[in-house]
Amino acid sequence: QVQLVESGGGLVQAGGSLRLSCAFSGRTFTFGDYGMGWFRQAPGKERELVSAINSIGDSTYYTDSVKGRFIISRDNAKNTLYLQMNSLKPEDTAVYYCAASEYTIVVLATAQYNYWGQGTRVTVSS
DSSP, rough: OOOEEEEOOOOETTTTEEEEEEEEOTTTGGGOOOOOEEEEEOSOOEEEEEEEEEETOEEEEEEEGGGGTTEEETTTTTEEEEEOOOSSGGOOOEEEEEEEEEEEESOOOOGGOOOEEOOEEEEEOO
């Protein structure tokens, strides 16, 4: 079974930065075989895809509201996914989840993600 564990959330002032990490583990599974994504869910809102990356890390997607501020990356040697978040805004406040898809491409559909982490909370104060 694949396990995903997020870390790096916290409280930050508007304009600040945070770096989220997602550690991938699974005895018979290879991180480099999975497309990965970062999702977020704010209170009272649906979960949304923030960013996604293909299995080898050379293709990415960002939702419009984070373009130019967030950077997704992965280190397949370390089995870790990252999300560098800069110029944070109060509207970025949410629980952030990483997810793994058995597709190797950049995956945009929530239903195509097979494994999910428990989430890490990000709070941006104004």
